[in-house]
Amino acid sequence: MTRRIWLAAASLxxxxxxxxxxxxxxxxxxxxxxxxxxxxxxxxxxxxxMSGGSGTGWLVKKDRLMTNAHVVSNAxxxxxxxENDPKKYVATVEFIAxxxxxxxxxxxxxxxxxxxxxxxLGVVPEIESSVSVYGYPIGGxxxxxxxxxxxxxxxxxxxxxVMDSHLCIQIDAAINPGNSGGPVMQGGKVVGVAFQGFSGxxxxxxxxxxxxxxxxxxxxxxxDGHYDRYVDLSIGTFPLLNNAHRRALKLPxxxxxxxxxxxxxASVCFGKIKPGDVLLKINDLDIQSxxxxxxxxxxxxxxxxxxxxxxxxxxxxxxxxxxxxxxxEVTFDRAxxxxxxxxxxxxxxxxxxxxxxxxxxxxxxIMTYQxxxxxxxxxxxxxxxxxxxxxxxxxxxxxxxxxxxxxTYLDEFREGVVKNVNxxxxxxxxxxxxxxxxxxxxxxxxxxxxxxxxxxxxxxxEVARERIRGRYNVLKxxxxxxxxxxxxx
Amino acid sequence: xxxNLSKAMHRISFLLALxxxxxxxxxxxxxxxxxxxxxxxxSWDFHHPWGKRQPVTRRAIGAVLPGARVLVTAELxxxxxxxxxxxxEGGRKVPATVEAVDYEANLAVIKTDAAEFxxxxxxxxxxxxxxxxxxxxxxxxxNGRLLVTQGPMTTAEVAAYPVDGAFLIYRxxxxxxxxxxxxxxxxxxxxxxxxxxxxxxxxxNNANIIxxxxxxxxxxxxxGGHYAGxxxxxYAYSLTRDPALRRFAKIPTDVTGGVYITDxxxxxxxxxxxxxxxxxxxxVDDSPMDQDGNFPDDAYGQISVGHLxxxxxxxxxxVKLHIVRGGERKxxxxxxxxxxxxxxxxxPYIIDHRPRFVIVGGLILQELSRxxxxxFGADWLRRAPERLVYFDRVQNELFKDGPRKLVFLSRVLPxxxxxxxxxxxxxxxxxxxxxxxxxxxxxxxALEKPENGFHKIEFEEDPKMIYLDAAEIQxxxxxxxxxxxxxxxxxxx
Numbered sequence: 010m011t012r013r014i015w016l017a018a019a020s021l022x023x024x025x026x027x028x029x030x031x032x033x034x035x036x037x038x039x040x041x042x043x044x045x046x047x048x049x050x051x052x053x054x055x056x057x058x059m060s061g062g063s064g065t066g067w068l069v070k071k072d073r074l075m076t077n078a079h080v081v082s083n084a085x086x087x088x089x090x091x092e093n094d095p096k097k098y099v100a101t102v103e104f105i106a107x108x109x110x111x112x113x114x115x116x117x118x119x120x121x122x123x124x125x126x127x128x129x130l131g132v133v134p135e136i137e138s139s140v141s142v143y144g145y146p147i148g149g150x151x152x153x154x155x156x157x158x159x160x161x162x163x164x165x166x167x168x169x170x171v172m173d174s175h176l177c178i179q180i181d182a183a184i185n186p187g188n189s190g191g192p193v194m195q196g197g198k199v200v201g202v203a204f205q206g207f208s209g210x211x212x213x214x215x216x217x218x219x220x221x222x223x224x225x226x227x228x229x230x231x232x233d234g235h236y237d238r239y240v241d242l243s244i245g246t247f248p249l250l251n252n253a254h255r256r257a258l259k260l261p262x263x264x265x266x267x268x269x270x271x272x273x274x275a276s277v278c279f280g281k282i283k284p285g286d287v288l289l290k291i292n293d294l295d296i297q298s299x300x301x302x303x304x305x306x307x308x309x310x311x312x313x314x315x316x317x318x319x320x321x322x323x324x325x326x327x328x329x330x331x332x333x334x335x336x337x338e339v340t341f342d343r344a345x346x347x348x349x350x351x352x353x354x355x356x357x358x359x360x361x362x363x364x365x366x367x368x369x370x371x372x373x374x375i376m377t378y379q380x381x382x383x384x385x386x387x388x389x390x391x392x393x394x395x396x397x398x399x400x401x402x403x404x405x406x407x408x409x410x411x412x413x414x415x416x417t418y419l420d421e422f423r424e425g426v427v428k429n430v431n432x433x434x435x436x437x438x439x440x441x442x443x444x445x446x447x448x449x450x451x452x453x454x455x456x457x458x459x460x461x462x463x464x465x466x467x468x469x470x471e472v473a474r475e476r477i478r479g480r481y482n483v484l485k486x487x488x489x490x491x492x493x494x495x496x497x498x
Numbered sequence: 499x500x501x502n503l504s505k506a507m508h509r510i511s512f513l514l515a516l517x518x519x520x521x522x523x524x525x526x527x528x529x530x531x532x533x534x535x536x537x538x539x540x541s542w543d544f545h546h547p548w549g550k551r552q553p554v555t556r557r558a559i560g561a562v563l564p565g566a567r568v569l570v571t572a573e574l575x576x577x578x579x580x581x582x583x584x585x586x587e588g589g590r591k592v593p594a595t596v597e598a599v600d601y602e603a604n605l606a607v608i609k610t611d612a613a614e615f616x617x618x619x620x621x622x623x624x625x626x627x628x629x630x631x632x633x634x635x636x637x638x639x640x641n642g643r644l645l646v647t648q649g650p651m652t653t654a655e656v657a658a659y660p661v662d663g664a665f666l667i668y669r670x671x672x673x674x675x676x677x678x679x680x681x682x683x684x685x686x687x688x689x690x691x692x693x694x695x696x697x698x699x700x701x702x703n704n705a706n707i708i709x710x711x712x713x714x715x716x717x718x719x720x721x722g723g724h725y726a727g728x729x730x731x732x733y734a735y736s737l738t739r740d741p742a743l744r745r746f747a748k749i750p751t752d753v754t755g756g757v758y759i760t761d762x763x764x765x766x767x768x769x770x771x772x773x774x775x776x777x778x779x780x781x782v783d784d785s786p787m788d789q790d791g792n793f794p795d796d797a798y799g800q801i802s803v804g805h806l807x808x809x810x811x812x813x814x815x816x817v818k819l820h821i822v823r824g825g826e827r828k829x830x831x832x833x834x835x836x837x838x839x840x841x842x843x844x845x846p847y848i849i850d851h852r853p854r855f856v857i858v859g860g861l862i863l864q865e866l867s868r869x870x871x872x873x874f875g876a877d878w879l880r881r882a883p884e885r886l887v888y889f890d891r892v893q894n895e896l897f898k899d900g901p902r903k904l905v906f907l908s909r910v911l912p913x914x915x916x917x918x919x920x921x922x923x924x925x926x927x928x929x930x931x932x933x934x935x936x937x938x939x940x941x942x943x944a945l946e947k948p949e950n951g952f953h954k955i956e957f958e959e960d961p962k963m964i965y966l967d968a969a970e971i972q973x974x975x976x977x978x979x980x981x982x983x984x985x986x987x988x989x990x991x
Contacts, residue, residue, distance in 0.1 A: 245960045245961075245962075247960065247961035247962075247964075248918060249918070250917055250918030251916070251917050251918035251919055251964070251965070252917065252967070253915065253952060253965050253966050253967035253970065254918065254964055254965045256952070256965075256967070257950070257952040257954070257965035257967075258965075268961070268963075270960040270961045270962045270963075271960055271962065284962060285963070383879075383884070383887055383888045383891050384888070384891070384892065386884060386888075387884070387885070387888045390884060390885075391885075394959070394960065418737075418739050418740030418741075418742075418743070419740065421736065451742070451746070453746065458892065458895065459734055459760045459761035459775075459894070459895075460736065460760050461736035461743060461758045461760050462743070462746065464740070464742040464743055464745070464746040465742065466742055469742075
């Protein structure tokens with residue numbers, strides 16, 4: 010034990026020797042406290058359970074703070090604290106990027122910015138080079154420093170959204186809850202934002218930071234005052250490592266090229282790239298047969314090239330199609346529209362009608378309800394690769410019944426995927442709400458798969474409406490649109 | 499469930515109350531109507547379809563029936579490799595064979611050539627019981643004494659059987675003691691065989707019993723020499739308790755019961771009779787159906803109409819279906835048939851048969867079956883590949899023109915020909931060399947026509963299409979077989 014403390018002290022000393030200015034770093038650092046409300050998908054009309062936590066922020070500009078999106082998600086009130094200043098300042102989220110777990114905050118009170126100093130962004134550090142992590146782990150009030158080396162640079166899932174993967178750097182410095190959002194420094198510059206790790210029983214001495222290409226991407230994206238999200242090629246490819254596969258496609262033995270397996274109609278590549286195409290180059294970079302490219306001295310996945318693009322940018326491909334070499338240009342004119350597989354931080358959307366709760370499928374819903382109907386999971390997992398979005402924008406599920414005489418015989422429909430109402434297809438929750446709003450004597454709902462129709466009589470619904478609202482404290486009968494979407498209008 | 503017996507014994511062995519219900523019959527007094535059945539089974543390993551798992555030996559008890567036959571559950575003799583009968587007191591053993599088996603009804607009849615072996619053993623008659631009757635479960639002590647435990651019959655209902663289908667079940671509450679040979683225990687009432695115990699839960703003390711009507715049906719069916727199996731009607735239905743549904747389906751007010759037909763199996767008896775989705779079936783022959791799909795059975799009262807179709811009737815019987823369609827009454831006639839396991843898209847069970855497979859290069863191609871999924875263990879619903887579980891579940895929706903097999907790549911044996919393909923698994927194979935696959939039988943034919951020297955294999959899922967060098971895999975076939983010690987590279991019978 011003594012030995013360990015001594016070692017820690019030695020590292021700290023080394024940090025001082027290297028940069029000789031821990032007090033300078035203090036001027037760029039703050040602790041962020043988040044009082045949040047977590048939505049409950051089982052009672053989506055409620056404001057949610059109180060929760061919260063703390064993380065670390067740092068000055069990315071002279072009057073702006075950067076931290077992780079997950080530090081400030083679902084925030085009702087954010088306060089920031091500097092060391093050597095007893096005051097708590099109120100902060101607000103200016104931009105939040107759930108897909109790359111970054112956020113930029115404002116603090117209105119000019120006093121907060123007194124005697125502070127923004128940090129500069131560095132580059133992608135080299136493997137085995139040392140870095141220092143600054144922050145307020147496990148809620149401490151005083152700044153903590155840990156030090157480690159860069160262990161690995163690769164593409165990795167960002168746990169905040171679950172769906173997105175970006176460049177990610179693994180370091181062996183201890184990163185603990187509370188470190189989130191804090192700067193990882195090398196040579197006096199920020200080379201990353203500490204953001205995720207493993208629990209001790211999975212792996213030890215592994216922490217992850219968001220590297221500067223991703224940070225820079227976020228900062229450039231918000232320059233126009235709006236975060237557009239990452240653009241994406243949205244195609245499936247398969248490595249061409251198999252000799253017979255290469256020869257069948259008449260490719261030379263040069264270890265180059267991947268074959269396109271799917272191009273969904275929602276992809277920006279649709280019409281430009283086709284299944285069966287062999288992609289040989291992206292923006293003049295050779296695509297190796299395992300799908301990697303050499304980018305700025307690192308071997309990275311081909312997707313990394315697209316990662317560094319913005320809405321409106323283009324990429325070009327050298328393509329072998331039907332034995333001929335052609336070139337194709339793809340414009341990133343939109344971000345990928347279907348994000349149901351990502352964790353949502355929007356208030357849950359729902360419709361209550363006749364005591365039946367309808368909700369669109371997304372990751373949160375799947376995690377909350379643990380459905381047993383394999384059809385629901387099938388829609389969740391294959392919505393994109395089977396292009397189910399051609400039939401519907403959202404998969405609307407009857408998730409629960411608020412028991413009442415009018416729905417007492419309807420339990421068999423729980424977990425059903427709504428197909429149509431009175432013969433008209435339901436493509437989204439909004440369409441379902443519109444169908445219910447249309448006057449009719451009866452509403453006949455059909456669900457995917459074999460089953461009987463669900464029949465609701467208008468007259469019964471009218472009678473039951475206030476009874477159900479009152480009994481179950483349904484504060485609002487529907488919420489149909491994300492706030493972000495509403496703002497955009 | 500039988501496994502739980504030994505656990506149960508510990509918990510209840512000190513209960514005095516139990517002892518009052520247990521009596522012993524000395525084997526020496528007279529010959530018993532039961533024999534020991536020693537079974538060795540060895541199931542095929544569906545995840546390595548060229549091989550069998552290790553053999554398992556179990557001891558069970560069989561009931562002696564007229565005609566020197568012994569009745570046990572089908573589960574006991576599934577994938578049988580060796581079978582013998584043994585006297586209750588032990589010692590004398592004779593080889594035996596399975597005369598007839600029905601894995602759906604979970605019953606099997608055993609015979610032995612050593613005719614004198616069963617001589618003198620009183621033959622058990624089969625008789626039904628009623629709810630409330632005190633039934634006796636027979637077990638054997640090591641010394642051959644009969645151990646009899648009594649309990650009341652609590653329910654008769656139609657419920658799912660182990661592999662496929664739902665049939666009548668008796669349930670009883672009984673506190674069984676753990677004994678070495680506790681499989682397939684005879685259940686007796688008034689000296690007559692009323693059922694065979696097929697499952698027991700040591701915690702609730704509930705036992706599931708294959709009842710006399712199912713046994714009778716099975717025995718009568720094998721009499722003719724050709725076993726036809728239990729008949730089916732093959733439709734799916736919903737209850738009609740919901741008044742809104744009754745109104746929607748235009749059920750006349752004088753029809754008080756009925757079920758709403760939600761699906762009709764392609765080429766099944768119901769479809770051939772003209773039954774349609776949306777029809778309301780309210781009576782079968784002279785039996786009215788209530789809103790839950792029950793009919794008044796003479797012996798058991800309101801019970802699922804499935805029992806009427808599959809046990810009151812035999813294959814080939816005609817039944818009249820009384821329906822309401824669009825408010826009008828109609829009468830249809832259906833001829834009941836048996837639905838064979840192999841006629842499903844995904845066979846509910848494959849027992850006593852080797853799994854079919856073809857290995858191409860190192861790609862293992864198989865046909866989807868629930869047996870394959872069940873090889874993922876007791877919680878196969880969670881552990882088996884989600885996509886295959888889904889296809890099994892929605893198999894009736896997969897092919898519009900009637901059932902066929904789903905060929906899939908289960909996994910890849912890495913070989914020099916499969917470099918880059920090692921991680922592919924659980925992919926549905928649509929075509930090989932342009933030939934659409936209806937079953938594994940189409941694979942050898944398709945492999946005869948490589949395109950420009952390559953086999954083109956197309957999947958439903960990514961990577962959608964891969965190639966193998968036809969000459970190369972032919973050349974390396976033998977090497978692959980030796981390397982992985984495969985007895986054969988295909989089995990298609």
